[in-house]
Amino acid sequence: MAFDFHSDRTIYFKLQYNNTKDNIIPWIEKHKPISAGMKVLEIGCRDGGVLMPFMERGCIVTGFDLDRGPVESAQQIYAEDIKQGKASFFVKDVHDYIAENKDNQSAKFDIIVLKDVIEHVYGHEEMISNLKHILLPTGVIYFGFPPWQNPFGGHQQVLRSKLWSRLPYYHMLPNFIYYGIIKRWEKDSFGFIKATKETRITPEKFERLVQKHNFEILENHHYLIGTMYKYKFGLKPRRQFGIIKGIPYFRNFFTTAVDYVIRQKA
Structure with missing residues (x-):
């Protein structure tokens, strides 16, 4: 049977919440201080566990996902916040969302989050290129994903x-x-x-696309033991050894997770 936290939404919500509060938000805040009223978008939001710590900081959060079940779960969890206009969740494809909102000034965000999402999205170059249409000029984007070649890169x-x-x-x-x-x-x-299997995202491919489409990398971590392993298995996170991190492609076979914070170049 698969690990319980992949099938139990309550458990996975807590895992995502804790990892975001302890790791993702501190990384982002090195480059983009978070204040009340900021607009945060999560692409591939599932039940909204990643967005809750942002909401606790007073942010207005939006999430969408292709899977209706988790979106409906998020709508229940955030029911009161949705009524108050502090949150919104819906079913949508990322490419469709960007195409529909690229000229909508009210649909631009201070922070965009893609946690364990890019490896499921077809059209990496199109997505990365077009994210600028829904990002404020001073905004940042967080990406976290497992390199395709790692031991469980096939999910x-x-x-x-x-x-x-x-x-x-x-x-x-x-x-x-x-x-x-x-x-x-x-x-x-x-x-x-x-x-x-078909998208096969790697740090090398990601960094190449980021540079090609006029983004700069502000924060980057490669992990031998990713931060989520602390909450899933009780293992202490460990950064990848410098000598291994310095060897492109080879490093991917032994790197469980990478994290990036990027922004548009001036």
Whole structure:
């Protein structure tokens, strides 16, 4: 069976809340002090666990996701805040949202968050290029994701099977073998798993696209043991060894998570 926190929304909400409060917000605040009234958007918001610490700081939060179930859960959790105009949640694709709001001045944000999302999004270059349309000139964007080549870069940990959810690196098998395994034993998860295999996001690809589309990197961390592992498994986070971090591509096989804070160049 998959790890409980991947199927229990209450547990995962708390994991996301704690990681954001302890890590993501401090990283952002090094470059963008957070104050009441700021507008924060999370792309791929799930149940809204990442946004709660921002709301506690007085921010107005918006979240959207492709999955209706978690969005409806977020709408219940934030019901009173939604009534007061402090929060909004809806089902939407990121490309559609940007296209619909690129000329809408009221749909620009101080902070945009994409936590464990980019690896599920097709069209990385289009998305990164167009995020500037919904970002205020002084705004920042946080990205957190696992390099595709890491032991569980295929997100197989979400699978129900005790074997297939704990077996590392097999997502790097040829497609016909990997997809055959998923279709045979985990058919319901095939679409989710297939996306991470096909998008294959890496730090090298991400940094190349950031530079190409006139963003600059303000904060960057590579982790041997990611910060979320503290809340999931009780493991102390550990930055990647400098000698390994300095070797592009090779480092990805041993890096469980990377974090970036970026902004548009002046």
